[in-house]
Amino acid sequence: MMSSLWELAALLFALGYLVLAAHQKQWCWLSATISCGIYAVLFWQGKLYMESVLQAIYVVMAGYGWWQWRFQKSAAEESPGGAKYSLKWHLLQWAWLIPLAAIIAYTLSVFTDADAVWLDTYTTVFSLLATWLVTKKAYETWWYWLVIDSVYVYLYASKGFVATALLFVVYLGLVLYAMWRWHQDNPQPEPLKSAG
Structure with a gap:
């Protein structure tokens, strides 16, 4: 019962994060910090070690996101009409992230009792990339989230985190909303010259 209450709290803060991020509100990062802190503990207990590590990294990235949105130019501000990293840039990221994830997943499968290591690892690695793109306010982050979510x-759902699985169903709808919302704010994204 206590675990399900913590999962509900994490879920509510996670929803708050995405709604606030869709509207490009800086408070999304505080909501993310709270949600991720709770999920880090829950996922560790569920033997989803990469997801637990991911949540801990998210706490750090939330601090970076707060700072980036507050004090630095985002990718969207650096390029008139919005930002878009080139396909070449994305392919270069995939070229090193895919083998890195394979090495991590294999290591976890051999040396730990982790469950669902391949899905756990690949979603973790690409979630980090997608989150970094959010901190830059790069529009294509939302394409990544559609697949990852x-x-x-x-x-x-397969690990018994039913409420969290349902949260991610809601996330899919919110991701589509965020795509529409960001497109309204930046209707004509152009590739960043410095991005690739």
């Missing part, structure tokens, strides 16, 4: 629905 779809996988998370299955992963969390």
Whole structure:
């Protein structure tokens, strides 16, 4: 019962994060910090070690996101009409992230009692990339989240985190909303010259 109450609290703060992020409100990062702190503990207890580590990294990235949105130019501000990293830039990221995730997943499968190591690891690695893109306010972050969140629905449901799986179903709708909202704010994204 206590675990499900903590999961509910994490879920509510996670929803708050995405709604606030969709409206590009800086308070999204505080909501993310609270949610991720709770989830880090819950996922560790559920033997989703990469997800637990991911949540701990998210806490750090939330601090970076807060600072970035407050004091630095975002990718959207650096490029008139919005920001878009080139396909070449994304392919370069995939070229090193895919083998890195494979090495981590294999290591976890051999040396730990972690569950669902391949899905856990690949969603973790690409969630970090997508979160970094959010801190830059880069529009294409939302394409990553559509794929990642779809996988998370299955992963969390299969591990018994039913409320969190349902959260990610809601996330899919909110991601579509965020895409529309960000497109309204920046209707004509252009590739960043410095991005690739």
